[in-house]
Structures are given as structure tokens and as C-alpha cells.
Amino acid sequence: MYTFSSKLKNLSLILMILGALGIGYGFFDAPKNTQEVETILAAQHGEHHAEATHEGTTAHATEATEAAPAHVEEHAAEAVKDSSAVVVAHSDSTVAHVEEAHVDAKPVLEAKHHEVAEADVHAEHAEHLEHVLHQLQNKPWAALYVAALFFMLISLGVLAFYAIQHAAQAGWSPVLFRVMEAITSYLVPGAIIVYVLLVLSGLHFNHLFVWMDPEVVAADELLQKKSGYLNVPFFLIRAAIFMGGWIAYRHFSRKNGLALDATHDATYYKKNFKLAAGFLAFFLVSESMMSWDWIMSVDPHWFSTLFGWYVFASFVVSGVTVIALTTLYLKSKGYLPQVNNSHLHDLAKFMFGFSVFWTYLWFSQFMLIWYANIPEEVVYFKFRIEHYNLPFFGMVVMNFVFPILILINTDFKRVPWIISMAGIVILCGHYLDFHNMIYPATVGDQWFIGLSEISSILFFLGLFIFVVFRTLSKEALVPEGNPLIEESKHFHY
Numbered sequence: 001m002y003t004f005s006s007k008l009k010n011l012s013l014i015l016m017i018l019g020a021l022g023i024g025y026g027f028f029d030a031p032k033n034t035q036e037v038e039t040i041l042a043a044q045h046g047e048h049h050a051e052a053t054h055e056g057t058t059a060h061a062t063e064a065t066e067a068a069p070a071h072v073e074e075h076a077a078e079a080v081k082d083s084s085a086v087v088v089a090h091s092d093s094t095v096a097h098v099e100e101a102h103v104d105a106k107p108v109l110e111a112k113h114h115e116v117a118e119a120d121v122h123a124e125h126a127e128h129l130e131h132v133l134h135q136l137q138n139k140p141w142a143a144l145y146v147a148a149l150f151f152m153l154i155s156l157g158v159l160a161f162y163a164i165q166h167a168a169q170a171g172w173s174p175v176l177f178r179v180m181e182a183i184t185s186y187l188v189p190g191a192i193i194v195y196v197l198l199v200l201s202g203l204h205f206n207h208l209f210v211w212m213d214p215e216v217v218a219a220d221e222l223l224q225k226k227s228g229y230l231n232v233p234f235f236l237i238r239a240a241i242f243m244g245g246w247i248a249y250r251h252f253s254r255k256n257g258l259a260l261d262a263t264h265d266a267t268y269y270k271k272n273f274k275l276a277a278g279f280l281a282f283f284l285v286s287e288s289m290m291s292w293d294w295i296m297s298v299d300p301h302w303f304s305t306l307f308g309w310y311v312f313a314s315f316v317v318s319g320v321t322v323i324a325l326t327t328l329y330l331k332s333k334g335y336l337p338q339v340n341n342s343h344l345h346d347l348a349k350f351m352f353g354f355s356v357f358w359t360y361l362w363f364s365q366f367m368l369i370w371y372a373n374i375p376e377e378v379v380y381f382k383f384r385i386e387h388y389n390l391p392f393f394g395m396v397v398m399n400f401v402f403p404i405l406i407l408i409n410t411d412f413k414r415v416p417w418i419i420s421m422a423g424i425v426i427l428c429g430h431y432l433d434f435h436n437m438i439y440p441a442t443v444g445d446q447w448f449i450g451l452s453e454i455s456s457i458l459f460f461l462g463l464f465i466f467v468v469f470r471t472l473s474k475e476a477l478v479p480e481g482n483p484l485i486e487e488s489k490h491f492h493y
Contacts, residue, residue: 002335004473008465015462022455026140029451034129037136134207135443140452141206142442145197147456149294150318150434151464152190153311157319158183159250160283160312161350166253166276171487172346175338177257178477179326183319184250185471186464191243198239198294202232208442211300223300230300235293242286249279261481269483287312295434298441302380304369310361311437317354317399318430321423323347326468328416335477338489341414348413351426355403362396384436387445391432398429431457 031037162180165173201208210216211230217223223230253272260268288308296307304310324347330336369377384392406412406422413419439447479485 001475002330002469002472002477004469005333008469012462012466012469015458016466017462019455019457019459019462022451023140023144023459026143026450026452026455030137030140031133034126034133037129037133040136041132132444132446135446138207138442139446141197141208142439143452143456145194145208146431146434146438147453147460148190148193148197149438150315150431151460152187152194153315153434154318154322154464155184155186155190156246156287157312157316158323159187159246159319160280160287160316161319161323162253163249163276163279163283166272167280169273169484171484172343172491174479174482174485174488175336175491176323176327176343176488177479177482178472178475179323179330179336181250181254181257182468182471183322183326184254186467187250188247189463189467190460191247194294195236195239195243198236202236208438209298209300210441211297226300230297238289238293242290245279245282245286249275249282253279257479257482258475261476261479264481266483268481295437298438299380301376304365304377304380306361306365310358310365313354313358313361314399314430314433317351317358318427320347320350320354321426324351324419325423328420330472330477331416338478340491342492344416344419345410345413348407348419348422351419351422352403352407352413355399355407355426359396359400362400383440388436388440388447391436395429395432395436398425399433402426402429 031040158180162177162184164170165177165180200206202212204212207213211223211226212232217227253275256268256272256275259265260272291308291311292303295311296303324344327336327339327344327347331339366381370381372378402425403422406418435453482488
């Protein structure tokens, strides 16, 4: 029986407190008006930004001024026509007065057009500042949302992996079932937090989902056509159904597993087999739609037919990695003696295999869109390469190159410290993956990994540790009632 140590519990509480304080400060520090935005932009870019703004303003004014003579000529032409009519009807002296009036009006027209051009420039500048204000106000929301979604999806990935073990009647993994069930216990608080954030988005507390803004939809024909699917009530109903289905499967599967341990009645084992098969069918549909709703719809003009699988690969490899890291921690504390090097080897193989699978999907999506060079599709990657160059290519190195170089070696898959090192890099890389999926559409180029991002990670990491290890302490770590437990204990590869 595992005991939740006071040190680990205190660590989780400290992480939550520090994270909550940092999150609160991130919201407090966000700019409140466009004047603060101008100050922030000036501080970021200094004289270069000021010169660029001045040059841009001058260019706009020059273009507008150059455009003004065209309008002036039109007015002049009309005046000439009018004056010609006057010539026919009146004397030469009258014509002279008309021409004199036309000459006097030309400077006035030019001045007016110049004023209009300057007004347009100021209006454009004010609109830009308003846009940047929304982006900077979105930043703490985006940091909170990415971290909340990432940790919740880790538990969902473990739940899917756990269901696969039941459906496949795998003989190697039952000794790890309690670890998997503990990690999936985070799905309940994690899903509730994510759902609250989605509701707050629907209530316009932030601008994470641009299609939720009626003014934007009214001016966008494409969003109007998608409004039958992308509307707040239906969006929240779908989210509730998805989360409810996942949590229900986790609840009944855990309940049957504990009953199996208590009674050794094979009926509960058969129930879990059927539940797993049904859940996996529901999961495949709900996971794809979830990835469209919660991630892809932040870019409502862009879509990818591979996106559901891509998101799945990202969070399932993170889930398997967390299983491995949790197992290694428990073994280091003297628990799970039945877990041997062969179990670690299989977990590391899944880490390696899903990393390759993620890379295949990433390259397939990127290469096909980039090569086709269709403007409405390639803009997704163009913006990320131009403005998110380091995290975009950095996460490819962390999620593919590093795991390939480390975990391709069979012997390394059995070494705890190597698995731990690779696991930490993989988790950091896939957090960056979710960061790259959501940030460009919500904060534009106003991104950096700062206090809001780090604090959000600390808070949810602390909550995750607290929930998972508290669940581990409630039941025996080995499901002795499982009919395949002896095979699992003596598993060797």
C-alpha cells in the first residue's frame, strides 16, 4: 500500500500556491488600455519601433497625398465643365471669375484630402493598438488554457492507453493498472477546469476563440457558413458530452477493477473488456471532434484532415511518458517490486514508437500543405515559421530527434535515468507543441515564455501530482484479482 509522503504533498501544494500567485499576477500585469500597449511596444522595440512607425505613417500619408490629386482632378474637371456652360451663357468676365474661384479652391481640396489621409493613418494605428491590446490581454488566458488542456489530455491519453490494454487483453501491463488508474483520476478536476475556461470564453471573458465574437462573424462570410457548427451553445454541449463520456468510462472501469480485486469474479473482467471496446469507439470520434473544437477552431479559417490524429499522437505519447516516470518514481521509493526491466523496456518502446508516429503525422501535415502552397492553408505554417521559429523547430528536435537518438538503443530502454531524461524532454517538447498550436491565433507575434506560462505549468503540475498520488494511496498498487496478473508479474522480454 502506497503512502503519500508529506514531502511530496507539500511540494505539490507549494507548486499550486506559487503557480496561482503567478497566474494572478499575469492577469493583473496585462495592459488595460491602448496607452499601456504603446508604452509596451515602445519598450520592446525602442527607437527601431518608433522609426518604423514613423516611416509607416509617412508612407501612408504620402500614398494618400499622391492619391489626392486624382480626386482634385475630378473636381477640377467637373468645375471646368461647369465653367464651359457658363461661358456659353455669360460673358468673358464671368468666365474669369469662375476660373479664379476654381484656382482658389484647389489648395483647399488638397488640404482636405491630406487631412483625410492623416485621419485614415491614425485610425489604422488605433485599430492596430486595439488588436495588440486584445493579444496581450489574451496572453495569460492562453497560458492558462494551454497548461490546463495539456495536463488534462495527458490523463486522457493514459485512459486511452489503459482501455487499449483491456481491449487487447494484454498480459504484460496489468501490474501497471493502478498507476494508470491513478493518472486518469486527474481527468475529473482537469476536465472541469478546461470546461470552465471554455464557458468563460463563451461569455466573452477573453478572445481565445475569434468565432465567438458576433461582430467578427457578422463581417466574415466563411464564419457565417460555419456558424451551424461553431456556435457557443452547441460547442459547450459537445464538450460536456465528450468529457462526460470519458469520465463515465474511467469511473465504471475503476469500479469494476476494484470489484474484481475484492471478489475475483471474472464477470467484472469481462465487463471491463466490453467497456473498453465501446469506449475506444466513442474515444476515436470524440477525440477528433475535441481537437477540432478546442484547438483547431482558434484558427477557424484553417483546417487539416490529419489534425485529430496529430493531436492524439501528441498527448498519448505524453501519457505513456507519465506512466513511465510515475512507475520509476514508485520503484525508487521501494514500491512495485514486480515491475522489472522488461516492463520499463516496453514503456520506453511505446515512448519511442509514438514519438515516431507523431513525427510521421507532423511531417505529413507540414509537407503536403507546404508543397501545395495553397494560400489559405500554408498561412498556418508560414506565420509559425516566421514568428515562432525557435519553438516550432525546437519541438521537432525535442519530440523526434532526441527520442530517436536516445531510445532507439535497446539497452537504453532499460536504464531508469535515461528513460527519465528522455521523458522530461518529451513532455517539454509536447507542451511546446500545444503552445505552437494555440498561441499564434490567440496572441499573434506577442509571445514569449514568461511568468504566466511558467506559473500555469507549476500550478497544474502541483495539482496533477496531488491528485495522482493521493489516488495511488487509496488502494493496493497491484490488482491481484486480474486473471492475467501472474503473467504480468513474470513478464520478461
